[in-house]
Amino acid sequence: AQKVTQAQTEISVVEKEDVTLDCVYETRDTTYYLFWYKQPPSGELVFLIRRNSFDEQNEISGRYSWNFQKSTSSFNFTITASQVVDSAVYFCALSGANTNAGKSTFGDGTTLTVKP
Amino acid sequence: KAGVTQTPRYLIKTRGQQVTLSCSPISGHRSVSWYQQTPGQGLQFLFEYFSETQRNKGNFPGRFSGRQFSNSRSEMNVSTLELGDSALYLCASTPLPGGYEQYFGPGTRLTVT
Numbered sequence: 001a002q003k004v005t006q007a008q009t010e011i012s013v014v015e016k017e018d019v020t021l022d023c024v025y026e027t028r029d030t031t032y033y034l035f036w037y038k039q040p041p042s043g044e045l046v047f048l049i050r051r052n053s054f055d056e057q058n059e060i061s062g063r064y065s066w067n068f069q070k071s072t073s074s075f076n077f078t079i080t081a082s083q084v085v086d087s088a089v090y091f092c093a094l095s096g097a098n099t100n101a102g103k104s105t106f107g108d109g110t111t112l113t114v115k116p
Numbered sequence: 117k118a119g120v121t122q123t124p125r126y127l128i129k130t131r132g133q134q135v136t137l138s139c140s141p142i143s144g145h146r147s148v149s150w151y152q153q154t155p156g157q158g159l160q161f162l163f164e165y166f167s168e169t170q171r172n173k174g175n176f177p178g179r180f181s182g183r184q185f186s187n188s189r190s191e192m193n194v195s196t197l198e199l200g201d202s203a204l205y206l207c208a209s210t211p212l213p214g215g216y217e218q219y220f221g222p223g224t225r226l227t228v229t
Contacts, residue, residue, distance in 0.1 A: 033215035045206065045220035052215060091159065095215055102149050102164035102213040103172040109158065 002027045004094050006107035013082055014115050021077045021110045023092030029053075031097040034068065034075045035104070040088040051075065082114045118143065120221035122207050128227045134195040137224045141188050141209030147171075148190040149218060150182060153204040162205075165190055166213050194226075202228045 003026040013019045025034065036048040049059065051068050059066050063083075067076045079086055089111050095104040121140045129135050141148050149172075150162040161174040165184035182192040188209075194201055204225050208218035 031215075035217055037220075042222075043204065044222045045208075045218075047217040047219065050215075050217045097215060102147055102166065102210070103161050103174070104149070104218065105161070106151075106159040 002029075002032075002094050002096065002105040004092050004105050004107035006090075006092055006110050008110045009108070010111045010113070012113045012115065015084060016081050017114075018078060018080050019082050019112065019114075021079075021090050021092075021112070023075045023077065023107060025073050025075065025092070025094045027094060027096065029096040033095050033097075035093040035095070036066065036075075036077050037091045037093060037106075038088045039091065039109070045091070048077075079112075082112075084114050084116055087112060087114045120207055120209050120219055122205075122221040122224050124224060125222065126225045126227075128229060129197050130229055131197055131199060133197050134193065135197060135226060136191055136193045137205055137207075137226075139190045139192075139207030139209075139221060141190070141207075142219055145209035145211050145219070146188050147210045147213045147216075148184055148188065149208045149210075150190070150192050151206045151208065152176075153206055153223070154202075159206070162192065164213065171213060197228045199228050202226060 005024045032053045034051045037045045063080045065078045089109040091109045092107045093104045147166045149164040164172040179195045184190045204223045206223045207221045210216035
């Protein structure tokens with residue numbers, strides 16, 4: 001069975017602070033995919049990043065960066081110099097390959113509030 | 117490209133009724149998944165369709181069903197509605213099954229009274 005744990009339920013920061021959202025996953029699959037999605041107050045989930053299990057290279061995209069470590073089964077997400085518009089619920093998700101490919105398991109989400 | 121569209125956006129039903137929700141994927145996307153989102157249970161996978169076939173099903177009772185048409189549009193149906201079915205129902209599409217990122221629609225907010 002697959003499991004995704006986002007231990008931080010809510011995080012509140014002041015604008016321009018850096019913030020890291022934690023994600024720990026469990027799977028027996030050797031091939032799997034990890035994702036981060038953002039759900040702003042409007043409600044629509046927006047895709048942020050995808051990583052496959054064979055690619056542990058960290059990635060930076062503007063103010064966003066992701067740290068994937070298979071050894072600790074973690075896929076953490078950092079926002080540098082946070083802005084009020086970053087306020088949203090962030091979900092980490094996991095999907096397997098082949099027959100499990102379309103069945104994503106989501107964490108419970110981390111609600112990020114960025115105060116001006 | 118137009119995004120994933122879901123209709124209706126809001127729905128109010130009474131217990132015991134049935135409801136059908138519709139989802140049109142992004143043009144060219146052939147895989148459609150459905151999720152239920154509630155404050156208590158979070159995002160839970162309902163089912164996934166590809167080429168008009170259900171590939172995966174989550175742990176939901178048989179009152180929840182779905183189908184996919186030849187143009188990849190999908191519908192889900194909930195029969196004999198219960199109060200606990202009140203939720204945001206999200207549809208997501210991908211080009212194919214296989215670990216692609218999912219593109220979500222705005223959801224249908226179902227309220228059961």
